[in-house]
Structure formats: C-alpha cells, structure tokens
Amino acid sequence: LPASTNPTNVLKANLSVKPTGIATSLSAISSNWPAFTFAPIRESQVSRAMTSRYFADLDSYAESDVVIIGAGSCGLSAAYTLATARPDLKIALLEAGVAPGGGAWLGGQLFSAMVMRKPAQLFLNEIGVAYEDEGDFVVVKHAALFTATLLSKVLACENVKLFNATTVEDLITRAEGEEGRVRIAGVVTNWTLVAMHHGDQSCMDPNTINAPIVISTTGHDGPFGAFSVKRLVAMQQLPQLGGMRGLDMGTAEDAIVKGTREIVPGLIVGGMELSEVDGANRMGPTFGAMVLSGVKAAEEAVKLVEK
Ligand code: AHZ
Numbered sequence: 001l002p003a004s005t006n007p008t009n010v011l012k013a014n015l016s017v018k019p020t021g022i023a024t025s026l027s028a029i030s031s032n033w034p035a036f037t038f039a040p041i042r043e044s045q046v047s048r049a050m051t052s053r054y055f056a057d058l059d060s061y062a063e064s065d066v067v068i069i070g071a072g073s074c075g076l077s078a079a080y081t082l083a084t085a086r087p088d089l090k091i092a093l094l095e096a097g098v099a100p101g102g103g104a105w106l107g108g109q110l111f112s113a114m115v116m117r118k119p120a121q122l123f124l125n126e127i128g129v130a131y132e133d134e135g136d137f138v139v140v141k142h143a144a145l146f147t148a149t150l151l152s153k154v155l156a157c158e159n160v161k162l163f164n165a166t167t168v169e170d171l172i173t174r175a176e177g178e179e180g181r182v183r184i185a186g187v188v189t190n191w192t193l194v195a196m197h198h199g200d201q202s203c204m205d206p207n208t209i210n211a212p213i214v215i216s217t218t219g220h221d222g223p224f225g226a227f228s229v230k231r232l233v234a235m236q237q238l239p240q241l242g243g244m245r246g247l248d249m250g251t252a253e254d255a256i257v258k259g260t261r262e263i264v265p266g267l268i269v270g271g272m273e274l275s276e277v278d279g280a281n282r283m284g285p286t287f288g289a290m291v292l293s294g295v296k297a298a299e300e301a302v303k304l305v306e307k
Contacts, residue, residue: 060090061161064186066211066213067092068094069215070095070217071095071101071154072271073271075093076151076154078217078297081294081298082215082302092211096192107287113140120288165191167191167224168189171214172188181237185210186214215301216270217294219272219273220273220275220282228267228269229276237264238263242276243276244276244279245275252289255281256271256293263277268304270293
C-alpha cells in the first residue's frame with residue numbers, strides 16, 4: 001500500500017492531532033450546529049474499510065510469533081509486557097468473548113474497587129493507573145479503570161492484533177521427543193458463535209494460526225475456562241489436572257506467579273488456568289497474581305524466543 005493509504009499511517013496521523021480542549025478543537029463543529037453535516041460516505045466504503053483490514057490481519061497473523069489465548073487480566077498483562085519488550089514479535093491475542101477483560105471489569109462480587117497486593121502496584125505504575133495505598137496492598141477505584149487502561153495500551157501496540165469473539169477450539173501439535181510427546185505449534189480457531197453451535201450445525205470447520213509459542217490464560221475451569229490444560233489431558237500430554245483448590249489468598253497468589261511456566265514444549269500457562277494444573281488455591285478478588293503471572297509468562301516467552 002502507498003504510505004498515504006496504509007491504515008497504520010492514517011491511524012498515526014489521526015492520533016497525532018492532539019485535542020487542545022472543547023472550545024478550540026471542536027469549535028468548527030459546535031459554533032454552527034444548524035450547518036452541521038458529516039462528510040459523505042457510501043456503505044461499501046464502510047464495509048471495505050473494515051473487511052480489508054480484518055482479512056489483511058488474518059492473512060498476516062496466520063503466522064504469528066506468539067499466540068496468547070484469553071484476554072483477561074493475565075492475558076492482557078502478558079500481551080502488554082511482551083509487546084512492549086519485543087516490538088519485533090507478532091502477537092495474536094485471541095479472546096472468546098466479544099468484550100475482552102475476562103473477570104477484571106469488577107473487583108469481586110459486583111463491587112467496583114480492585115485490590116492488588118504489593119508488589120503488583122509496580123505494574124500499575126508502569127501502565128499509569130492511580131491507586132490508594134493501604135500499606136501492604138493498593139486499591140484501584142474501579143476495576144474497569146485498570147482493565148480499560150491496560151486494554152487501550154495493548155491495542156495501541158502495533159505488534160498486537162486482538163481477535164475477539166474468536167474461540168481457540170484446539171491446539172496445533174507436532175510430534176517431538178519420545179514416543180507420543182508433542183510440541184505446541186499454534187492454535188485452531190473459530191468464531192465463538194460458531195463454536196457454540198457445533199452441537200446443532202454440521203460442517204463448520206475451523207481456521208488456524210501457526211506460532212511456535214502459545215501462552216494460555218483461559219482462567220479456571222468453566223464453560224470456556226482451563227481450555228488448553230484440559231485439552232492437554234485429553235491428548236495425554238498431562239496425566240491429570242490437580243484441580244483448583246479452595247480459596248486461600250495467602251498462598252494462592254505466590255503459587256500462581258511462581259508456577260507460571262512452559263508446561264509442555266511451546267505452551268506457557270499463566271493466571272487461574274494454572275491453578276487447574278497445579279492444584280493451587282484460588283485467591284478470589286485480588287488481582288496482583290494475575291498481572292505478575294502475565295509478566296512472568298511474557299518473560300518465559302522471551303526466553304523461548306531467544307533459546
Ligand atoms: O473469555 C475468557 C476470558 O476472557 C477467555 N477464554 C477462555 N477460554 C478461551 C478459549 N479461546 C479464547 N478457548 C478464551 N478465549 O480467557 C479469558 C480468561 O480471563 P479470566 O479473567 O477468566 O482469567 P485470568 O486467569 O486472566 O484471571 C482470573 C481472575 C480471578 S478468578 C479468581 C477466583 O476465582 O478466585 N480470582 C481471580 C483474581
């Protein structure tokens with residue numbers, strides 16, 4: 001594409017126009033509402049503007065350097081850390097839900113405030129989210145402030161593409177090492193709405209993304225959760241799952257962060273999905289372990305890239 005029509009350049013150009021305040025930057029509009037009208041458009045232009053970019057991304061990211069499954073607090077933290085540390089890596093972030101963020105839009109139950117134990121406040125400093133300091137822990141006034149800020153930073157990274165409403169249905173494997181052992185070589189995807197209808201529709205084959213490194217952060221067991229590790233058991237790559245244990249904040253968070261690792265070649269597991277592998281406790285509504293597990297997952301991925 002010529003530079004002027006390259007979507008990335010157009011986006012950069014638009015972002016470089018910094019509004020200086022309603023009075024000056026929007027005065028051309030607000031000073032004369034009776035004369036207001038939008039620039040003209042034809043419907044096909046809208047359609048092409050969306051689909052050309054989406055299909056270009058599908059084409060480009062069919063070969064990715066890293067796939068991250070799940071855009072909850074752990075997956076987003078991993079994506080941000082990895083994308084900023086290694087802008088040379090192409091990272092596909094796959095989220096089954098239409099809305100990324102997983103369980104991090106509220107702090108716990110239906111309460112707004114989000115708690116993070118120290119030293120996870122360092123991650124909040126990194127992304128510029130304000131908090132109240134309560135001594136051993138900090139409180140963000142609304143979990144959505146954390147998630148929206150982190151999400152915006154991830155989406156602004158030129159080397160990350162978020163494919164939301166896209167479910168990972170399987171793992172791509174290659175035989176490696178001793179008989180029956182495999183390396184993970186990518187993921188099998190489908191539109192989530194399609195994935196939800198395999199029981200009543202036939203012939204809805206999936207799509208694929210090749211990547212030598214997959215980070216799985218699909219949360220604890222549930223309709224979608226713990227996806228990769230359950231699949232590994234079915235594929236006889238893990239003997240069985242430890243099963244997430246009851247809540248113990250004191251032990252749970254350290255265990256998740258320290259345990260974040262490559263559990264089969266090419267597959268790093270982080271966040272609450274890991275509790276299902278290791279039989280770790282859940283921590284309930286405190287999110288420090290999710291962000292630091294994401295940081296560690298990103299570091300493990302960099303180690304694999306550099307190996
Ligand atoms: O939609 C899921 C969610 O956004 C997504 N996901 C799950 N399976 C997927 C699949 N393909 C694509 N097969 C998939 N996406 O993964 C995301 C997981 O986010 P989460 O918030 O559930 O998990 P997390 O590990 O990032 O954070 C866990 C937060 C919890 S749970 C908990 C407790 O129960 O005690 N405590 C905390 C802090």
